[in-house]
Amino acid sequence: MAMLHQFKISDGQVTYRSRFLRSDAYTKNHEQDRIVMSEFGTLAMPDPCKNIFQRFLSHFEIQSKPFSFFVAEPTDNANVSFVKYKGDYCVSTETNFIHKVNPENLETLEKLDWTKFIAVNGATAHPHYDPDGTAYNMGNSYGGKGAMYNIIRVPPEKTNDTDTLQGVKVLCSILPKEKSHPSYYHSFAMSENYVVFIEQPIKMDLLKIVTCKLRGKALNEGIYWDPKQETAFHVIDKHTGKISSLTYHTKAMSAFHQINAFEEDGFLMLDMCCSDDGQSINNYRLQDLRKSGEALDEVYNTLSRAFPRRFVLPLHVTSDTPLGQNLNTLPSSKATCVQISKDKVFCQHEDLHGDDLHSYGGLEFPQINYERYNTRPYRYFYGCGFRHLVGDSLLKMDLKDKTLKVWHQSGFYPSEPVFVPSPDAREEDDGVILSVVVTPSQDKGTFLLALDAKTFEEMGRAYVSVNMAYGFHGTFNTSA
Numbered sequence: 001m002a003m004l005h006q007f008k009i010s011d012g013q014v015t016y017r018s019r020f021l022r023s024d025a026y027t028k029n030h031e032q033d034r035i036v037m038s039e040f041g042t043l044a045m046p047d048p049c050k051n052i053f054q055r056f057l058s059h060f061e062i063q064s065k066p067f068s069f070f071v072a073e074p075t076d077n078a079n080v081s082f083v084k085y086k087g088d089y090c091v092s093t094e095t096n097f098i099h100k101v102n103p104e105n106l107e108t109l110e111k112l113d114w115t116k117f118i119a120v121n122g123a124t125a126h127p128h129y130d131p132d133g134t135a136y137n138m139g140n141s142y143g144g145k146g147a148m149y150n151i152i153r154v155p156p157e158k159t160n161d162t163d164t165l166q167g168v169k170v171l172c173s174i175l176p177k178e179k180s181h182p183s184y185y186h187s188f189a190m191s192e193n194y195v196v197f198i199e200q201p202i203k204m205d206l207l208k209i210v211t212c213k214l215r216g217k218a219l220n221e222g223i224y225w226d227p228k229q230e231t232a233f234h235v236i237d238k239h240t241g242k243i244s245s246l247t248y249h250t251k252a253m254s255a256f257h258q259i260n261a262f263e264e265d266g267f268l269m270l271d272m273c274c275s276d277d278g279q280s281i282n283n284y285r286l287q288d289l290r291k292s293g294e295a296l297d298e299v300y301n302t303l304s305r306a307f308p309r310r311f312v313l314p315l316h317v318t319s320d321t322p323l324g325q326n327l328n329t330l331p332s333s334k335a336t337c338v339q340i341s342k343d344k345v346f347c348q349h350e351d352l353h354g355d356d357l358h359s360y361g362g363l364e365f366p367q368i369n370y371e372r373y374n375t376r377p378y379r380y381f382y383g384c385g386f387r388h389l390v391g392d393s394l395l396k397m398d399l400k401d402k403t404l405k406v407w408h409q410s411g412f413y414p415s416e417p418v419f420v421p422s423p424d425a426r427e428e429d430d431g432v433i434l435s436v437v438v439t440p441s442q443d444k445g446t447f448l449l450a451l452d453a454k455t456f457e458e459m460g461r462a463y464v465s466v467n468m469a470y471g472f473h474g475t476f477n478t479s480a
């Protein structure tokens, strides 16, 4: 169940608190004293049909009542990330439900439902923000026209104390390459003027998902990796909602988290953590995670590592643009982009790392100085190295010469690094990196780690005498 953790740094002291999110899922499970609500990775026994992808089924429940007898309610156990809409802090997973929380004491406030405002069946846990607070997100819909990917926008301010999600709009809808087999996505990219949706070949066979119980199959049978299909980048003007008639393709790959995206001299630079294999989505199952020793190593060894890559997308392609030649004229990047037909450009990435990153198991959970450098040219990103199933090092990449700085201590597992700028920061990396470090070898050995973001030297640790689970995403805010 989602547990919210908070480290408060004030007057030279660090205090810690945690609270379970009081979701309906939490309440129901608590009343029964066992898991009765199915989750993304949890099977509420004895029903074999309920598992990680039930969120995609909510449509069938709403639209097609006959199906509802075997379709579960989407969960409201929002355990993936903290997000912000109209200045309100919320916690999110990928269903239609999010919860507003009080950032001061982590109390659960109201439950919000995207479907009350727009026709989407959920939204990602990774919205992007304009400097004025406008939020962009993406969610699927499964209406009469079949599955659609939707770009949504939440205005920055409340008018007359209205609901947090009041005023949300669907900016545009994109047809999946195959209507009954839309792609799974965990996030998307945003530059100053564009939203980029990455349609990757991790596919959902909606018919298989819906009929799994009748066929006595587990739900994840309906999720598959199709390496024969290319990955497509769809570019959308975020001011007008217009979808580019040109699509950008690359070979099959999977990507969970974007690093940054920005426009430069008529090109859109798209930086993200990519794997060559999308099969691994099925390897984070509870039955696998419960293994230990060699069996757990075996699970880990089947996972494909993620590495940071840059794609360069030419924005001004016309009927005069020559086919078959590399259009990337930027001396700063070795990525290539070749127009191969009227409406298609094929891209090949540039690695945003040197060979040394292999020895850290690649990089995931990327973070940047978001406030000042998101959608802009930038030099640094941070992340976790993954030599295990969870992060086991903290990394800083300098894009100028692709060199790494590393924090690592054997047996310690740091969470996603959160960059906090210095109050009067002038340089991009003037600030600190915060990360929550857990260790299974020491009872109650959890600590908040602070690194100097510039040097990656350790500045201090604040120990808390609790055992904490390894978490996904964190955020930093200042309050009076």
Ligand SMILES: [Fe+2]
Pocket (backbone or CB within 6 Å): 125, 126, 186, 256, 257, 472, 473
């Ligand atoms: Fe994520």
